[in-house]
Amino acid sequence: MDKAVFPAGAYCRAVEGIIAAGQRMDRHGWVPATAGNISIRLPDGNLAITRSGGHKGLLGADGVIAVDMAGVPLNAGDRPSAETLLHCQIYAHDPQAGAVLHGHSVASTVLSMLGGDALVLEGYEVQKVFAGQTTHGARVHVPIFDNDQDIARLSRVVAPHLDGMRAGYIIRGHGVYVWGADMDTALARLEGLEFLLACELEKRKFG
Numbered sequence: 001m002d003k004a005v006f007p008a009g010a011y012c013r014a015v016e017g018i019i020a021a022g023q024r025m026d027r028h029g030w031v032p033a034t035a036g037n038i039s040i041r042l043p044d045g046n047l048a049i050t051r052s053g054g055h056k057g058l059l060g061a062d063g064v065i066a067v068d069m070a071g072v073p074l075n076a077g078d079r080p081s082a083e084t085l086l087h088c089q090i091y092a093h094d095p096q097a098g099a100v101l102h103g104h105s106v107a108s109t110v111l112s113m114l115g116g117d118a119l120v121l122e123g124y125e126v127q128k129v130f131a132g133q134t135t136h137g138a139r140v141h142v143p144i145f146d147n148d149q150d151i152a153r154l155s156r157v158v159a160p161h162l163d164g165m166r167a168g169y170i171i172r173g174h175g176v177y178v179w180g181a182d183m184d185t186a187l188a189r190l191e192g193l194e195f196l197l198a199c200e201l202e203k204r205k206f207g
């Protein structure tokens with residue numbers, strides 16, 4: 001991507017960060033077809049977020065749009081993803097959140113379809129990637145919510161659980177939501193969570 005096509009300033013850096021994150025998620029196979037969405041909080045309080053549709057591994061600058069904290073596009077005519085509301089909810093809940101990632105991995109999809117309302121991860125060194133985790137001996141609780149095409153209704157189900165959610169959450173048969181203070185932190189947490197989910201899936205294959 002030719003950087004000269006980007007607008008200047010913070011929005012430009014956000015677009016570059018989102019494009020790079022999409023490529024990294026694609027390399028892991030976490031954003032098949034047009035799945036997933038990626039956002040960054042801008043200094044003016046608005047959000048840069050992937051446009052509805054489009055492959056996240058092949059994003060150009062026109063694959064990212066600006067929306068306000070209610071998910072309304074700043075440029076009339078831009079079409080945000082339906083799941084933009086879930087990004088807005090995370091930024092509104094956590095003033096420290098600077099980037100949000102959503103992917104559809106095999107591990108999150110399969111594990112969440114095996115039942116239960118949470119995955120409890122324990123004993124893994126990698127769980128220290130999550131805020132407040134200093135030892136493999138702690139337990140990381142990852143809530144699972146039933147999938148819902150009505151995103152406003154889904155957000156109301158998620159809302160009471162956001163406090164203390166260290167590793168993000170999973171939507172059943174769908175994928176994960178992970179966030180961090182900046183894109184690097186969010187990507188590290190996503191990689192950590194997906195590693196742990198892949199380990200859990202392998203463990204269960206062995207009974």
Ligand SMILES: [Zn+2]
Binds near residue numbers: 036102104174175
């Ligand atoms: Zn999704």
